Amino acid sequence: MAKGILFVLSGPSGVGKGTVCSALREKLPDLVYSVSATTRNPRLGEENGVNYFFKTREQFTAMMEQDQLLEYAEYVGNYYGTPRDFVEQTLANGNDIFLEIEVQGALQVKEKFPEGVFIFLLPPS
Numbered sequence: 001m002a003k004g005i006l007f008v009l010s011g012p013s014g015v016g017k018g019t020v021c022s023a024l025r026e027k028l029p030d031l032v033y034s035v036s037a038t039t040r041n042p043r044l045g046e047e048n049g050v051n052y053f054f055k056t057r058e059q060f061t062a063m064m065e066q067d068q069l070l071e072y073a074e075y076v077g078n079y080y081g082t083p084r085d086f087v088e089q090t091l092a093n094g095n096d097i098f099l100e101i102e103v104q105g106a107l108q109v110k111e112k113f114p115e116g117v118f119i120f121l122l123p124p125s
């Protein structure tokens, strides 16, 4: 079976990644989205396992040490990372997967998956 395609959307903070992602979710409801792990606190309305997997710093460090993350980065004082197994299994099953992550993480994914499709959003000015 052909492997799925890995899509990574990245770019600086405030450039509109989240906005593009919500539009995409409406247009392509069947596309698989990676759910990241983070040490930041949940915001009102956010659900564990849906928006993020919310972790303590200890839990996150354990995931890093056990090589469970495809990439991770510290961003404004919190850790964010992409669970590896879910991405690898989705691709192996022949399904595409979409990641919305910040730039340091996207560069790490590019090292590991140079065949992926990397989209960097830039502000108009």
Ligand SMILES: Nc1nc2c(ncn2[C@@H]2O[C@H](COP(=O)(O)OP(=O)(O)O)[C@@H](O)[C@H]2O)c(=O)[nH]1
Pocket: 013, 014, 017, 018, 036, 037, 040, 071, 072, 073, 075, 080, 081, 082, 100, 101, 102, 103, 104, 105, 106
């Ligand atoms: N490297 C990396 N960045 C992530 C991951 N998940 C989310 N991010 C990025 O972390 C940043 C902060 O996300 P968040 O706390 O949800 O705030 P907001 O997207 O700015 O409202 C954004 O730039 C996300 O793209 C991840 O798994 N890895």
Ligand SMILES: Nc1ncnc2c1ncn2[C@@H]1O[C@H](COP(=O)(O)OP(=O)(O)O)[C@@H](O)[C@H]1O
Pocket: 011, 012, 013, 014, 015, 016, 017, 018, 019, 020
């Ligand atoms: N194409 C656009 N033109 C102008 N403003 C936009 C555009 N896309 C998004 N925005 C606005 O810019 C702000 C940041 O967008 P957001 O999607 O949260 O960025 P990011 O996820 O990259 O931090 C939001 O207030 C959003 O409504």
